[in-house]
Amino acid sequence: MTESIDIPGAVVPPRPGVSAEEFDAAHGDAAADTIMARLAREAYGDDYPDGVDPYGMSTRWTLQTFVDQLRIPQGGTLVDIACGRAGVSLWVARETGADLIGVDWSPVAVAEAAKRASAWVGDGRARFQVGDLVATGLPDQCADAVLCADAIFFATDRVAAVREAARILRPGGRYAFTADESDDGRPHAVPDWRPIIEAGGLEVVARIEVPRWAEQLGRMYDVWLANLDEVRQTLGEEAANAMREEAETVGPTLPNRTGVLYVAQRA
Known part of the structure; x- marks a missing residue:
């Protein structure tokens, strides 16, 4: 297929239940937004970035580290691949003065991100479009920086995902x-x-371990399990069962996993 086939964790089978339609449903559920943000705030405490309401595990530390490491020039262009509702990248764009292009495979997420943009960076500084991790639809060398928060692992070919980021980056x-x-x-x-x-064509600049990653994610799973009755009443039986399954299957693996933030550069 590609050179990635010999790299552990680089090419993986598709995950059941992971599709644009699944994410459309998640991003379009206002009740889910409210309860999931409240539970995450309870689990993460002061590290939870209020207002950003990330879909993944981004914290205040994550946001500031993106700002510090991406080194986006004033007025430069930031691309967020798999942006979701773009809370993370809108925060980074506001802090750095960058223009933002967000790409996500969920049309609902793209629409929700567009609604939020003016409150964060003003009119005309952010736009969003449908695309995915390996095919953003953006032109070559259009970005001064690219980020991907808690999403690259969804790509079935992770080398292709990095190669796409490399393609749209300026030297x-x-x-x-x-x-x-x-x-x-x-x-x-991985x-x-x-x-x-x-293999994707970038040079690693830094590998930074995310502070308290396993501890905080484990606490979130504990909060989920403690509030399953409310989740069931608010979001339904299917959502409650999915959250319980994730907490009970992923939670025990956390001691063997390390949260990381990688920084890479195009030559």
């Missing part, structure tokens, strides 16, 4: 993403992202 531009590393035998596990990044 010297940086790509930062958050994920986790482990060597515990799970079919989607023991080391460095070979994947290098």
Whole structure:
């Protein structure tokens, strides 16, 4: 297929239930937004970035580290791949003065991100379009920086996802993403992202371990389990069962996993 086939964790089978339609439903559910944000705030405490309401595990530390490491020039262009509702990248764009292009495979997420943009960065500084991790639809060398918060692991070909980020970066531009590393035998596990990044055509600048990643994610799962009755009443039986399954299957693996933030650069 590609050179990535020999790199552990680089090419993986599709995950059941992971589709644009699934994310459309998640991003379009206002009740889910409210309860999930409240539960995450309870789990993460002062580290939870109020107002940003990230879909993943981004904290105040994550946001500031993206700002510090991406080194976006004033008035430069930031691309957020798999942006969701773009809370993370709108925050980064506001802090850096960058223009923002957000890309996501969920049309509902793209529409919700567009609604939020003017409150964060003003009119004309952010736009959003449908695309995915390996095919953004953007032109070559259009970005000064690219980020991907808690989403690169959804790509079935992770090298292709990095290669797409490299394609749209200008020379010297940086790509930062958050994920986790482990060597515990799970079919989607990545023991080391460095070979994947290098096969995608970028040079690793930094590998930073996310402080208290496993501890905080484990606490969120505990909060989910403690509030399943409310989740069931608000979001329904299917959502409650999915959250319980994730908490009970992923939670026990956390001691063997390390949350990481990688920074890479185009030559």
